[in-house]
Amino acid sequence: MRCPNCGTALDANRLDGLCPACTWKALSLLQDARAESxxxxxxxxxxxxxxxxxxxxxxxxxxxxxxxxxxxxxxxxxxxxxxxxxxxxxxxxxxxxxxxxxxxxxxxxxxxxxxxxxxxxxxxxxxxxxxLATGGTLASRVEAFNGKFREIGQLMLTLVQAVRFAHERGVLHRDLKPGNILFDESNRPYVSDFGLAKLADGTLETDGSVRTGSGLMLGTPEFLSPEVLSGGAAAATTATDIYGLGAVLYQLLCGRPPYAAEQLPRLLRQISEQEPARPSTLRPGVPRDLEVICLKCLARLPSQRYRTAQELEEDLKRWLAHRPILARPVALWERVGQWVRNNPALTALSVLLAISLAIGGALLARANQRLRTALSQTETAYSAARQNLHSALLGQSRLLLESGDSGQRGRLLALLKQTAALNPSLEVRNQAVAALALPDVETVGASERGSVRASSDDLKRSDAPRSDASRSAAAAPVFFRFPAPDDYHACTLDISRNGRLLLTGTMQSVALWDTITRTQIWSRSQFALPWMYVAFPPDGKSLLYSARNFGIQRSEYSCVEREVASLNSSKNQNQSLVTVHVNDPATVGSAQEATILGFTGRGADWLVAAERTGFYISRVEIWPGGDPGQARAVAQGERITFFALSPDEAWGASTTVPGTDVCLWDAKQVRIIGHLGQTNAIIAEFTPDSHWLIARMPDHYGLWEVPAASESAKGDQPLAEKKEPHWRLVKQWPVTFGGWMGSRIAFSRNGRWVAAPWGGSRFQLLDARDFSELCVFKAPLGFEAISAVWSRDDSKLYLLDSGHRLYEWDIAALRGALRELGLDWKD
Incomplete structure (x- = not known):
């Protein structure tokens, strides 16, 4: 039976056919009419x-x-x-x-x-x-708590304490929700509306039904606990109020109830079967522990919630005090168990599918394992074969390289190309560099009378006949030796500002070399003790040479270039020759024992060993613009064999031969600030950016991080003992045992490469970014490597050995040859 006015179902036995909805509406209209009248x-x-x-x-x-x-x-x-x-x-x-x-x-x-x-x-x-609470309800204030997690925690603690008080007196609220939390004029919260309360003695138990529409609803649907939904109001326990508190906390954290749906059946199904979404997925930034507390309160099974309000209160206090909470997130196995209980049919189907997949997977895995084993054995055998072949080819090329027999360069490079195809290691690259430097001959053609052979000089000519077999071996030349008489005890090397001239100094002479024709164009005999220091000053029109026995000598020079026909070409090609005129030298300064060490980072100022005590330097100065009258000291009072000044002029590093540590100087205050903690140091050099210090010991190099110019260490004890953080050792790498006290480290002007003496007749080329080895240059005659200098465009590297042998490495041509062999390095 239904009401003819509103369609509501009627119970004729209880209300004599009267519609409660229409009756209540009439009473409301009557009361409103009375109020208006x-x-x-x-x-x-x-x-x-x-x-x-x-x-x-x-x-x-x-x-x-x-x-x-x-x-x-x-x-x-x-x-x-x-x-x-x-x-x-x-x-x-x-x-x-x-x-x-x-x-x-x-x-x-x-x-x-x-x-x-x-x-x-x-x-x-x-x-x-x-x-009378005049501050409204919590439902109207939810958005005001958005993101205010500590305020939420404080509010929840107050509410939990009130609910705990009620539980201890045998009262269950059963309808906790934001609408039943009131505030007074001073914003103090109150738990209100105990209209659905239940006493612990069971007073006023209900049948547990939940009815909608015009009937009575025991609780608000969005905040009903699963046990009340399934078992009725009689199933409510203290855990029900814990659930209600969790629902209030959830809405404060997320701005919405734990469950929401447009239709009531769908909402009730969510409460019965699903877990609420994690608050952090709805509003990122929710504290993890507060989320754990909230979800524990909302657990579907009452046994998984807090057992009492006191336990919930304790965890809230812990969270507010920044202490670990006692609750823990729901374990994965517990979630799986809940899903299994909620979905028995799907679980059974999933188990059958899993068993099928397991059996099929086991069979497939067994087959795959056999295939993997066979593949692994094949790959191992292949790798071993490649390694054996690589080792054999490398050993064969090493024997050819060490044999010194002529006519082997083409064969050697062919072997190295095969070896590089297997593994382009650094050792293979170094052998290729050594092979490219061999003064060898190649077969370039054949006649009826036999093979025709050409020298390496002929191979360097573009018009020399070449066979296909030797064309790669006769690529652009990468290595040249300047013709020079034997003159032992070579010392230092420098290049002119325009890059055309090289200046070398030995203990017997000073010489100028033409970098185009690779010939000596001027020399002067001059006995030097104990070392000859040479340099081109920044003016571009004079040269310097100096030694302890005659001081710093400066000679102005002039150059005249002319074009002449090339004698080494059958074509009409001209060659540029230079004639140099060097004036008589003049002594710079009054000290006969001063020597030029180099130039500062600014380029115009001279770095000078101004005073000596016997063999050792005792004072180092900077001469602004080469003027000794404006000299200022950067180091003094110690026995120094070698001294380096950082380009920013803040720090100095000195060594003393034989067998001492690297001494560190504060160049501005002219005082020793410590040592690197090394023994038998030979040379030390700062990088052009003043960020690093490289030091050479007999068997290794070390790289130290240099502090900023505004910092300084204190004391005169080893930094390794002080654990001083400013001069930090960041890298070491081994070198051939040995080292010459006058050796020099050369930095390319583009900041990409470093040429460092490596021992014996070798220089090591390093990547300036990480100081990793790129290759090793070895002079064929085997004298001790002394000094290196880069051309002005960094395309060539000039090396000087102790036998006054001067060598040129064409870096661009070298990389082209290595690239053809598959051995070039990456930029």
Whole structure:
């Protein structure tokens, strides 16, 4: 039977066919009409009066009653007055529930629970008054708590303490939600509306049904716990209130209830079967521990929630005090168990599918394992074969390289190309560099009378005949030796500002070389003790040479270039020749023992060993623009064999032969600041950017990080003992044992490469970015490597050995040849 007006289903046995919905609507319209017809003066005096109270206005109404704002006469104060709705007065169940709420509230005197002031009856209608909270509900303040996690924690702690107080007195709330949390004018929160409360003694148990529409709903659907949804209100326990507190916390963290759906059946299904989404997925930034607390409260099984409100209170206190909480996230196996219980049919199907997949997977895995084993054995055998072949080819090329037999370069390079195809290692590259430097001959053609052979000089000519077999071996020349007489005890090397001239110094002479024709064009005999230092000053029109026995000599020079026909070409090609005129030298400064060490990072100022004590330097100065009258010291008072100044002129490094550590100087304060903690140091050099210091010991190089110019170490003890962090050792690499005290490290001007003496007749080419080895240059005659200098465009590297042998390596041509062999390095 349904109402003909609104279509609501009617129970004819209980209401004699009357529609409750239409009756309540009529009562509401009647009450609104009476309020409108009441004179304004009467309305100002109140809606109606109950003993000792004037009811002023309606505040709110719901399924459990209506709340008014009322003026209490004695004592005079505003209160909240609650009574049943008019149509509920005839329901014995609603009357009993109303009395239960009064009883529950009168037993709960807590700062966070609204206190009851008075109760009574008005025209047979029960009512009670309580504290008036004028600050609204938590439901209207949810967004105000967005992201304020500590405020949320403090609020929840207050609410949990109130619920714990109620539980300890045998009262369950059963309807905890943001709408039942009120605030007073000072923003103090209160738990209110115990209309669905249940006493521990079982008073007012219900049948547990949940009805919608015009019927009675025991709780708000979005905040119903799973056990109440499945077992009815009688199934509510303290765990139900824990769930409600978790739902309130969830809405504060996420801005929405744990479950939400447009249709009630779908909402109830979510509560019964699903876990709520993790708050951090809805609002990133939610603290992990607070999320764990919230989800533990919302566990679907009551046994997995906090056992008591006291445990929840303890975890909230721990979180607020930045201490580890006791709760832990739900384990994966627990989630799986919950899913299995919720989906038995799908679980059974999944198990069958898993068994099938396991059997099939095991068979497939067994087959795959056999294939992998066979493949692994094949790859191992192939790798071993390649390694054996690589070792054999490398050994064969090493024997050919060490044999020194003529006519082997082409064969050697062919072997190295095969070896590089297997593994382009650094050792293979170094053998290729050594092979490209061999003064060898190649077969370039054949006649009826036999093979025709050409010298390496012929191979360097573009018009020399070449066979296909030897064309790669006769690529652009990469190595040249300047013709020079044997003259032992060579010392230093420098290149002119325009890159055309090389200046060398030995213990017997000074010489100029033409870098185009690779010939000596000027020399002067000059005995030097103990070392000859040569350099081109920044002016570009003079040269310097110096030694302890005659001081610093400066000679101006001039060059004249002319074009002549080339004698080494059958074609009409001209060659540029240079004629140099060097004036007589003039001594710079008054000290006969001063020697030029180099130039500062600025380029115009000279670095000079100004004073000596016997064999050793005792004072190092900077001469601005080469003027000794403006000299300033950067180091003094120590026995120094070699001295390096950082380009920023902040630091100095010196060594003393034989067998001492690298001494570190504060060049601005002219004082020793410590040592590197090394032994038998030979040379040390700063990089052009002043960031690194390279030092050579007999068997290894070391790289140290240089502090900023504004810093300085203190004391005169080894930095390794002090654990001084400023001069930090970052890398070491081995070299051939040995080393010449006058050796020099050369940095390319583009900052990409470093040429460092490596021992014996070799220089090591390093990548300036990480100081890894690129290759080793070895002079064929085997004299000790002394000095190196780069051409002005960094395309060539000039090396000087102790036998006054001068060599040129064409870096661009070298890389082209290595690239053809598959051995070039990466930029």
């Amino acid at each position: 009441t004179p304004k003066a009467a309305r100002d005096a109140g809606l109606f009066s109950v003993p000792n109270h004037i009811v002023l206005e309606e505040i709110a109404r719901g399924g459990m009653g209506i709340v008014y704002r009322a003026q209490q006469q004695d004592p005079a104060r505003l209160v909240a007055l609650k009574m049943l709705l008019p149509h509920q007065s005839g329901s014995a169940q609603m009357l009993d529930r109303f009395r239960l709420e009064v009883r529950a509230l009168t037993e709960l005197e807590h700062p966070a629970i609204l206190p009851v002031y008075q109760m009574g009856q008005y025209e047979g209608m029960p009512y009670f008054t309580m504290k």
